[in-house]
Amino acid sequence: MANVANIEVIVSEDESFDRAFGRFKKICSKEGIITEVKKRKFYEKPSDKARRAKQKRIRKQKRLLSNSRRR
Template sequence: MTKVRVKTDEPFEKALRRFKKKCNKEGLMQRLKEVTYYEKPSETRRRRLAKAVARAVMEEL
C-alpha cells in the first residue's frame, strides 16, 4: 500500500503530487488498467514488443 506522510506546512497539492509520483513508480495505475479491462492477446504482444524495443534503445545509449 502506498503511503505519503504530509509534512508540516506542506501544501496538499504537493503531497498529492508526491503520492501520484510514487504510484506511477510502483506501476499501480498500469496494473489497475490491466486488471480492469480485457486486452486482446495481439495487443498484449504489441505492448510487450514496444516495451522491449524501448528497453533495447535505452541500453544502446
C-alpha cells in the same frame, strides 16, 4: 495473488495538500499502479492478450531493425 504495494506519504505540517498528492501520484506511477489499474479495468481474453503481446514484439523488432540500419 498479486503484489501489494502499501504506499504511504507522510505530510509535514507546512506542506500543502497539492504537493503531498503530487508525491503520492509520483510514487504510484513509479510502482506501476496506475497502468495496472487501467489494464485491469476490463477483462481481456487470453487470446487478445497474446495477440497484443505479439504485436508489441513485432513493433519492437521493427524499431530495432530500423535503428540498426540508420547506424
